Amino acid sequence: MNHLLFIDSPVIIVIALIFLLLFGGKKIPELMKGLGKGVKSFKDGMNDVENEIKDSTKEAPKEETKDDKKDSAKKE
8 A cells, every 4th residue: 555645656746746847946945944934833823722721720710619609608
């Protein structure tokens, strides 16, 4: 099974050649650099969201239950 997402290796070679013809040899490194920055930015954003979620669960105050409210009402 020589398939990558149901694409044979000759198809990948043809796609790479078309990509090379469309963008040229000089533009491809710039495109890959931009793609790498985009992926890094996306990962950083995901890590920030995960950290915020972890921080909010650590700092979240304990919610009062109905029993706690009844007990505090009786004390007053």
